[in-house]
Amino acid sequence: MALRIYNTLSRKKEDFNTIEANKVRMYVCGPTVYDDAHVGHAMSAMVFDIIRRYLEYRGYQVNHVMNYTDVDDKIINRANKMRVNPFELAEGYINEFKQQLEDLNIQQATNNPRATQEIDSIINIISQLIEKEFAYELDGDVYFRIKKDNDYGKLSGRKIESQQAGARIDVDQRKEHPMDFALWKKAKAGEPSWSSPWGEGRPGWHIECSAMSLTHLGEQIDIHGGGNDLIFPHHENEIAQSECLTGKTFSTYWVHNGMLQLSGEKMSKSIGNLITIKQFLSDHNGDVLRMMVLNSGYRNPLTFNNEVMNQAEKALTRIKNALKPPPNSASINNEATEVLQNQINETKDGFETSMDDDFNSAGALGHIFELVRVINHARDDNADPQVIIDAQSLLKELTGILGLRLEAEKSDDQDIEPFINLLIDLRLELKKQKLYELSDRVRDQLLSLGIILEDNKNGTSWHWQ
Numbered sequence: 001m002a003l004r005i006y007n008t009l010s011r012k013k014e015d016f017n018t019i020e021a022n023k024v025r026m027y028v029c030g031p032t033v034y035d036d037a038h039v040g041h042a043m044s045a046m047v048f049d050i051i052r053r054y055l056e057y058r059g060y061q062v063n064h065v066m067n068y069t070d071v072d073d074k075i076i077n078r079a080n081k082m083r084v085n086p087f088e089l090a091e092g093y094i095n096e097f098k099q100q101l102e103d104l105n106i107q108q109a110t111n112n113p114r115a116t117q118e119i120d121s122i123i124n125i126i127s128q129l130i131e132k133e134f135a136y137e138l139d140g141d142v143y144f145r146i147k148k149d150n151d152y153g154k155l156s157g158r159k160i161e162s163q164q165a166g167a168r169i170d171v172d173q174r175k176e177h178p179m180d181f182a183l184w185k186k187a188k189a190g191e192p193s194w195s196s197p198w199g200e201g202r203p204g205w206h207i208e209c210s211a212m213s214l215t216h217l218g219e220q221i222d223i224h225g226g227g228n229d230l231i232f233p234h235h236e237n238e239i240a241q242s243e244c245l246t247g248k249t250f251s252t253y254w255v256h257n258g259m260l261q262l263s264g265e266k267m268s269k270s271i272g273n274l275i276t277i278k279q280f281l282s283d284h285n286g287d288v289l290r291m292m293v294l295n296s297g298y299r300n301p302l303t304f305n306n307e308v309m310n311q312a313e314k315a316l317t318r319i320k321n322a323l324k325p326p327p328n329s330a331s332i333n334n335e336a337t338e339v340l341q342n343q344i345n346e347t348k349d350g351f352e353t354s355m356d357d358d359f360n361s362a363g364a365l366g367h368i369f370e371l372v373r374v375i376n377h378a379r380d381d382n383a384d385p386q387v388i389i390d391a392q393s394l395l396k397e398l399t400g401i402l403g404l405r406l407e408a409e410k411s412d413d414q415d416i417e418p419f420i421n422l423l424i425d426l427r428l429e430l431k432k433q434k435l436y437e438l439s440d441r442v443r444d445q446l447l448s449l450g451i452i453l454e455d456n457k458n459g460t461s462w463h464w465q
Helices: 039-057 073-082 086-103 119-131 160-165 205-217 228-246 277-283 286-296 306-321 334-356 361-380 385-401 413-432 436-448
Strands: 004-007 012-015 023-028 061-066 135-138 141-144 182-186 201-203 221-227 251-257 260-262 451-456 459-464
Touching (some): 004 251, 023 039, 023 205, 039 086, 039 251, 039 260, 039 277, 039 286, 039 385, 073 086, 086 277, 119 135, 119 182, 119 205, 119 228, 141 228, 201 205, 205 221, 205 228, 221 228, 286 361, 306 361, 334 361, 361 385, 413 436, 413 451, 436 451
Parallel strands (some): 023 061, 221 251
Antiparallel strands (some): 004 012, 182 201, 451 459
8 A cells, every 4th residue: 555645735645755766855843942842842743753753664764854943032032031042042942852852752853953053044045035026125124925926825725815804903014915924024122133135133933944944955845744733824934935936846745733732722832731841751751642642643633631641551551561471381372373473464564554544543553452452362372472472573663663662660670570479479379278368468569569460361460550
């Protein structure tokens, strides 16, 4: 089955064909670094990490660019409020976010350009847009002329006329059209600024991404990604300025992730209903958030609450339990072995079929958990230990493709295992002597320490809660 991707631009799934054979140029909008990053930022970065990992598994070489907006009104206002240098403020949050991505097992992008490092490129692009009459200067400000772009609105489906009717009252009356957007902003007192043909100033938000994509990926890219809250106006404006500049299709596929929701509302700083990545990682393993994202599907909104997190933790525990070493058995059940071998073959095919369908990670997880179920039955039914190990290797491979680390919550399993096995033997002896109350106390005491005992026909096994 060919890989198919949902394209926001066409509003349908399309076969995935790259500009250059076996190579993917992917640009993903990164954060504006003015405050602690929240789990919504982590979700978006994780979505494109999963997409990248699967593309690489499929044999593509992925050139992945994720930018940092390190000069912006929000950064300047926050720095002024804190009485610190805006560049130092941004640098601190960039370094913090990079560490958090590592903690979440999100691969480092091929390049992480910053707006402040692209000023020359930005000025050059704006100059060309003015020369081609797609932009105009007004007393040190430069605006993009949307009426000159016949395709404006093709990504979001919004019409210029309807936007004009809903324009805000406080819009700059000097502009030719209320929806013309800023490419360059005239410097205000005390703000960071750079010299330009139009005087001291700084770039607008939208032009930054076009410049960074052009510099690091070229005039045309395969995938442009980001949250679906960026479709308009940010990505719409990126298309307008980039395609009017080059006369070429900017991005073949536009891929957007859904929003993280807390209490039914989008998680954002403006609403004030956010949970920072720092807060999340203080209480949870990074795999928990990844499992939540995987189980939802990248285009869907993701509900963030304790119930969903608990479900993710239980799902991770199920996978980890299936990776326990197979038991030694005097006899091998050939029928159980054959069932497991068939499941190994079906799981890999099913996993790929699901992921080829617009990165359907929820469907892929379904195949993984079916393998988990059959592994557990195979262990209980004395299947060939080597086939169980083969199934576990596939389980590790597929979960690794999705970016799950499946790290043990405890580091002292080997040290504590002999003592737990001793207590298991003691409990068994108590049960033989019909001292059930005492045997239950052993089980309950272990449970209070986070150790769960599981009785089966081959004996008793244990795992962390």
